[in-house]
Amino acid sequence: MREVAIVGAKTTEFGELWERSLRDIVVEAGIGAIEDAGISGKEIDAMYVGNMSGGRFVEQEHLGALIADYSGLARGLHVPSTRVEAACASGGLALRQAIQAVASGYSNVAIAAGAEKMTDISSSGATDALSAAADREWEGIQGATFPGIYAMIAKLHMKKYGTTGEQLAAVAVKNHENGMHNPIAQFKSKITIDQVLKSIMVSDPLHILDCSPVSDGAAAVVVVPAEDALKYTDKPIYVKASAQASDTIALHDRRDITTLDATVVAGKRAYEMAGLTVKDIDFVEVHDCFTIAEICAIEDLGFAEKGKGGVVSLNGETKLGGRIPVNPSGGLKSCGHPVGATGVKQAVEAVTQLRGDAGKRQVDGAKYGMTHNVGGSGATAVVHIFSNER
Numbered sequence: 011m012r013e014v015a016i017v018g019a020k021t022t023e024f025g026e027l028w029e030r031s032l033r034d035i036v037v038e039a040g041i042g043a044i045e046d047a048g049i050s051g052k053e054i055d056a057m058y059v060g061n062m063s064g065g066r067f068v069e070q071e072h073l074g075a076l077i078a079d080y081s082g083l084a085r086g087l088h089v090p091s092t093r094v095e096a097a098c099a100s101g102g103l104a105l106r107q108a109i110q111a112v113a114s115g116y117s118n119v120a121i122a123a124g125a126e127k128m129t130d131i132s133s134s135g136a137t138d139a140l141s142a143a144a145d146r147e148w149e150g151i152q153g154a155t156f157p158g159i160y161a162m163i164a165k166l167h168m169k170k171y172g173t174t175g176e177q178l179a180a181v182a183v184k185n186h187e188n189g190m191h192n193p194i195a196q197f198k199s200k201i202t203i204d205q206v207l208k209s210i211m212v213s214d215p216l217h218i219l220d221c222s223p224v225s226d227g228a229a230a231v232v233v234v235p236a237e238d239a240l241k242y243t244d245k246p247i248y249v250k251a252s253a254q255a256s257d258t259i260a261l262h263d264r265r266d267i268t269t270l271d272a273t274v275v276a277g278k279r280a281y282e283m284a285g286l287t288v289k290d291i292d293f294v295e296v297h298d299c300f301t302i303a304e305i306c307a308i309e310d311l312g313f314a315e316k317g318k319g320g321v322v323s324l325n326g327e328t329k330l331g332g333r334i335p336v337n338p339s340g341g342l343k344s345c346g347h348p349v350g351a352t353g354v355k356q357a358v359e360a361v362t363q364l365r366g367d368a369g370k371r372q373v374d375g376a377k378y379g380m381t382h383n384v385g386g387s388g389a390t391a392v393v394h395i396f397s398n399e400r
């Protein structure tokens with residue numbers, strides 16, 4: 011296997027992008043990443059497009075071909091382009107496919123893109139489309155939505171470990187604080203713990219401000235062999251680990267719903283592959299689709315003792331400048347969560363941080379960054395570790 015690096019990265023803004031279509035936003039992100047890398051389209055020999063549900067959100071399937079066509083990589087060039095689907099982890103998995111293609115020698119310049127256009131259908135339509143990421147027979151058809159599923163996780167976490175609503179709210183407050191400094195974020199507003207606790211209840215104990223929103227957006231990165239990276243940029247970001255794990259899709263089959271075993275295993279595989287420990291990581295972008303998800307993620311990846319994720323969130327250890335900055339981008343909560351795009355957007359944030367280009371949300375002196383992308387309630391987890399040193 012060859013070492014791999016990212017040499018170009020770009021996201022569109024995230025939010026309600028009603029004036030742009032799905033194809034518009036992927037092409038915008040893809041061209042942006044290509045320009046950032048300073049490569050020509052002719053050099054690209056593979057593309058992977060993470061997308062959860064183009065069919066249900068905008069009635070468009072066959073995404074790989076569509077995006078190759080509209081980005082100019084199909085006509086004349088005939089670049090192979092593949093759609094990758096793993097629910098909300100589709101983007102992270104598309105990136106992993108691009109990394110594997112380049113690492114194995116099958117490809118020399120691969121693009122990993124992620125995109126979702128979720129606001130073109132009604133809110134209830136979006137909720138129903140998202141619930142297809144759960145077990146349709148045992149959960150979706152029974153009426154379980156993702157806010158409902160994560161609310162069950164939160165309830166048990168509160169019962170077992172004494173986690174409080176205030177601790178959950180602290181996650182949202184911190185992510186909104188970070189997102190205020192991120193130009194692509196959907197919500198750039200400051201919020202308080204009191205506002206979170208008084209916001210409308212979606213699924214007890216999760217208020218609307220504990221939830222990631224429904225969003226549109228796209229992101230893309232360019233992946234090349236590490237040995238070629240300096241040809242394209244003087245700030246390549248090296249991929250130190252790419253790991254994935256699966257678990258039962260339905261929550262009721264899990265050993266303990268307050269721990270996402272797929273995250274634990276993907277995290278262990280990533281640390282092992284990179285030859286690093288949790289202490290080496292300078293910042294982490296975790297999958298905070300709901301505030302409880304960030305609390306579980308930092309425990310499952312080793313940044314907090316089991317049961318103490320809420321405590322470290324409330325006492326400020328996960329803030330910028332704290333012991334371990336979590337979601338310096340603003341996370342899914344503040345940036346938005348266009349599901350297929352999120353995993354690639356997390357990588358774009360890691361690249362931006364490790365290049366030292368994150369402005370007011372910069373993690374000073376960052377050398378190693380981790381990203382963590384989850385599909386469903388934890389049936390798929392994808393963890394990457396990046397560094398600005400080879």
Ligand SMILES: CC(=O)SCCNC(=O)CCNC(=O)[C@H](O)C(C)(C)COP(=O)(O)OP(=O)(O)OC[C@H]1O[C@@H](n2cnc3c(N)ncnc32)[C@H](O)[C@@H]1OP(=O)(O)O
Pocket residue numbers: 098133137140156157197212218219220221222223224299347349384385386387388
């Ligand atoms: C593994 C995984 O990733 S699973 C996660 C997959 N994603 C999800 O499940 C999405 C979860 N979120 C949601 O379903 C929705 O955002 C909900 C249910 C929380 C809210 O949806 P709705 O009730 O339809 O809200 P609606 O779109 O009407 O918005 C009402 C207002 O609240 C705001 N708003 C909506 N959602 C959020 C949010 N999550 N955070 C902050 N503000 C929000 C809107 O901007 C709007 O503000 P405005 O009146 O000033 O324009």
